[in-house]
Amino acid sequence: MGGDARRNEQIDAVIQQLTRDGHNIPSPFSKRELYRTAADVGIAVWKPDVKARFTDRVLDQLHYEWDPVSQSFIPAVTEELVDDIQLAASTITPSFDTELSESLRTRVEAWCDLHGFDTFETGTVQRTVARHAVLSVLLKAALYEWYQHRGDVPPLSETIQQAFRNASERTDNPAFDTFVLDDIAELADETVLASVVTHRDRLLYSNQPAADIGRIYAAVTPSEYRQSLGQFRTPPEIAEAMQSWAARGDCHLLDPGMGAGILSSSYHPRWVLNTEPAHVNGIDRSPLSLVMGATALTLSGQANKPQTSDFLDVRPDDLQRDVEGVVCNPPYTSGDALPKQYKDRINANIEESTGIEISARSPLYTYFLYHARSFLSSGDRAAFLTPDSFLTRAYGTSLKQFLLDEFSIKALVQFNPDGDSVFEDAQVTALLSFLETSATGEESLTRFIRVDESVDASTLRDAVRNGDQGETEWGTINHVPQADLADRENWAALFAPCDVDTSALTSLNELATIHRGKSTGDVNFFCLTRNDVDEYGISEEHLSRLIRQPAVVTGYDFTAEDWENLRGAGEEVWLLDPDELPKIKNCQYDFEHQVLFDPDSLPRNSDDEVLNIVSYLRESVHKSLRANVIDKRQYWYRPRRQPSPQVLVQDAGRDGFRFVLNETSARNINNFRGFFDVHLDETELKALLAYLNSPVAARVIQTQTQTQQGGYEKLSISALHGLPVIDPTSLANPIVTTLADLFDELRETARNDGDCEAVLHRLDSVLQQVI
Numbered sequence: 001m002g003g004d005a006r007r008n009e010q011i012d013a014v015i016q017q018l019t020r021d022g023h024n025i026p027s028p029f030s031k032r033e034l035y036r037t038a039a040d041v042g043i044a045v046w047k048p049d050v051k052a053r054f055t056d057r058v059l060d061q062l063h064y065e066w067d068p069v070s071q072s073f074i075p076a077v078t079e080e081l082v083d084d085i086q087l088a089a090s091t092i093t094p095s096f097d098t099e100l101s102e103s104l105r106t107r108v109e110a111w112c113d114l115h116g117f118d119t120f121e122t123g124t125v126q127r128t129v130a131r132h133a134v135l136s137v138l139l140k141a142a143l144y145e146w147y148q149h150r151g152d153v154p155p156l157s158e159t160i161q162q163a164f165r166n167a168s169e170r171t172d173n174p175a176f177d178t179f180v181l182d183d184i185a186e187l188a189d190e191t192v193l194a195s196v197v198t199h200r201d202r203l204l205y206s207n208q209p210a211a212d213i214g215r216i217y218a219a220v221t222p223s224e225y226r227q228s229l230g231q232f233r234t235p236p237e238i239a240e241a242m243q244s245w246a247a248r249g250d251c252h253l254l255d256p257g258m259g260a261g262i263l264s265s266s267y268h269p270r271w272v273l274n275t276e277p278a279h280v281n282g283i284d285r286s287p288l289s290l291v292m293g294a295t296a297l298t299l300s301g302q303a304n305k306p307q308t309s310d311f312l313d314v315r316p317d318d319l320q321r322d323v324e325g326v327v328c329n330p331p332y333t334s335g336d337a338l339p340k341q342y343k344d345r346i347n348a349n350i351e352e353s354t355g356i357e358i359s360a361r362s363p364l365y366t367y368f369l370y371h372a373r374s375f376l377s378s379g380d381r382a383a384f385l386t387p388d389s390f391l392t393r394a395y396g397t398s399l400k401q402f403l404l405d406e407f408s409i410k411a412l413v414q415f416n417p418d419g420d421s422v423f424e425d426a427q428v429t430a431l432l433s434f435l436e437t438s439a440t441g442e443e444s445l446t447r448f449i450r451v452d453e454s455v456d457a458s459t460l461r462d463a464v465r466n467g468d469q470g471e472t473e474w475g476t477i478n479h480v481p482q483a484d485l486a487d488r489e490n491w492a493a494l495f496a497p498c499d500v501d502t503s504a505l506t507s508l509n510e511l512a513t514i515h516r517g518k519s520t521g522d523v524n525f526f527c528l529t530r531n532d533v534d535e536y537g538i539s540e541e542h543l544s545r546l547i548r549q550p551a552v553v554t555g556y557d558f559t560a561e562d563w564e565n566l567r568g569a570g571e572e573v574w575l576l577d578p579d580e581l582p583k584i585k586n587c588q589y590d591f592e593h594q595v596l597f598d599p600d601s602l603p604r605n606s607d608d609e610v611l612n613i614v615s616y617l618r619e620s621v622h623k624s625l626r627a628n629v630i631d632k633r634q635y636w637y638r639p640r641r642q643p644s645p646q647v648l649v650q651d652a653g654r655d656g657f658r659f660v661l662n663e664t665s666a667r668n669i670n671n672f673r674g675f676f677d678v679h680l681d682e683t684e685l686k687a688l689l690a691y692l693n694s695p696v697a698a699r700v701i702q703t704q705t706q707t708q709q710g711g712y713e714k715l716s717i718s719a720l721h722g723l724p725v726i727d728p729t730s731l732a733n734p735i736v737t738t739l740a741d742l743f744d745e746l747r748e749t750a751r752n753d754g755d756c757e758a759v760l761h762r763l764d765s766v767l768q769q770v771i
Helices: 003-018 031-040 048-062 079-090 093-097 102-114 123-149 160-171 180-185 190-197 200-204 209-220 223-228 236-246 287-299 340-354 364-375 396-406 457-466 491-495 530-536 560-568 588-597 612-622 682-692 695-702 717-721 733-751 756-767
Strands: 064-067 072-075 252-256 279-284 304-308 325-328 381-387 408-415 430-436 445-451 475-481 513-516 543-547 574-576 647-650 659-662 672-676
Touching (some): 003 031, 031 048, 048 064, 048 072, 102 123, 102 180, 123 180, 123 190, 123 200, 123 209, 180 287, 209 287, 236 325, 236 430, 236 457, 252 364, 279 287, 340 364, 445 457, 588 612, 695 756, 733 756
Parallel strands (some): 252 279, 279 304, 408 445
Antiparallel strands (some): 381 430, 513 672, 647 672
16 A cells, blocks of 8 residues: 555544544544544654644644634634535525425515515525525534434434424424525435535534634625625624623623624633623524524523514513623614614604604614613623714714713723724724613713724723723723713714814804705716717806816815816816706606607707707716706706805815815815805915814814724714814904915915925914914
């Protein structure tokens, strides 16, 4: 026998000895077990090079990896497992067009509606439903194996679905209950499905079953469907920090929207001693999520009672136990994306239960925070993982007041938006809220913690409980007495507090009216280049000059020469803006009908040719314009009018905000905010612009912006209205003149590509005399 064949035979013998009880793969094993077994079959593992090669080959063949926590080799979730799920699903989808009864199709369509999928007729949805059906079989098989180990059920038979039904009766675990995916799974090729079931030991022996199940679900579910439901997997280290806060000792824990159970499952299920909760109530609307969560918790050794419900319809009396802690990563679905009837109902219910008025624009996650309070008694704790948007948005005002009234807010933890996202697919800034129900809220201290670098669970937990104020190796901690927090304050600014005293400043809306630019309905159609205008021969009487986007403005002012240069460079510098056009239907739909079925009614010139402007409008029939915007206008073909702004500022950016003096008649669209009706003369306006573009103002503005993942900052109209600014009309004339001159110098320096830092430094020096 050749050397390679001999070694392969020895490796197979080692794996066979490690594998017991008829399983396909070994239970987790230590290095000592591995090398002792290897020595027994004659492998010279006392030689370092042989030992290393042997270890690599065993791990590659088994798809195992070293776990430093348990000090053992454990099975890994492999691409092969995901591929097998997808292969089994591919044997199901052809049956959707031929073998679904009318009643089953109705149930599948209801399933798709529950999970925010598109119509079941699309290929992507059909593949997703089929994959979820196969995943459900794998999860139930792993759960079945757990019970079989304990003698509660016989070995898994070939009639899998019947075995699951028997297990439902014997174990009373609702994860075995039959639902629509079970009927879908029966359409799979039995041989291919059986190959998926052989992977059940990988979950049974997993050291982190919740994390592994979450990874599998993410791998077989298109990201757009997870995002439509606001489903984003919690990283294990964050889950550990949240659970260690909320679950103290032998408590009962509530996990609304439990998903794969990552928040409430054991940290290290192989440890004999742990401090996990005595019991977990997991709640989720989806039966598949119930199967995922119940499987993960049970495989972790965590006592649990899952239920399929909308958490917002569950009342404390519906649970068999009083809970003493809540951990929750709720769905992030926006308020506008929720069905109106459902949104109205939950909004009314929560308003009635809390006694406060709640904005109808509130996203779904905020209702979970409101409702969770009703399950807690004094001294209980809760930890939530949500977007940080409620800290700055108008709908967050009522939620912030609710938190101040009902909780001692121990810590809010923001993960630096300039860093990697906490979630793989969600471009939101993650926020952890650590709360305790108590009557001492006004006497407590709230820690605003910003995490800039990776941090482990224990470090984060210590920071939440007793972190000192100041910078750390991984971020910053800011102490704020809870009594000093106000519901209308921008709490996001407290993660990096501003050092500028704004108490003597005035609000910007006292000096100017501020509006966002009007939406065109379709920038590609309404925003035109010189070539577009020339090609169609559109007269300037049907156009307005346009500053298309912030990127075309490179300095602190915009002049007629700048506009001409952009025009020559082929930029979009014209806005389609005709007056009423006789014989053109004012409604877009009616115009399309006119073009298609009554073209002779279109206005023509003396040569019986369709007018140039009408010829261009006719092109819209073949374009997908935003009808909801266009239909609200007096004339569909003319964006709502607005005067030329005196000052422009972009609506969002990553590198701060520039306030630009507009010296042209050009208009803007909705990617700019504009200043109108400015109650200042020319010198005073330039003084104001000097302040707005100064480093001092940049620090103040930072407290008013809403930061998105990736460092993308939005500056809302309301934030601009309340922005603290100097009032030039109340300053001495020499100061106003000096500031105006510095703004002129700043814009000239920028126009000549000079060093603006020196000018900005002098500008700050002058402002120190004012603020």
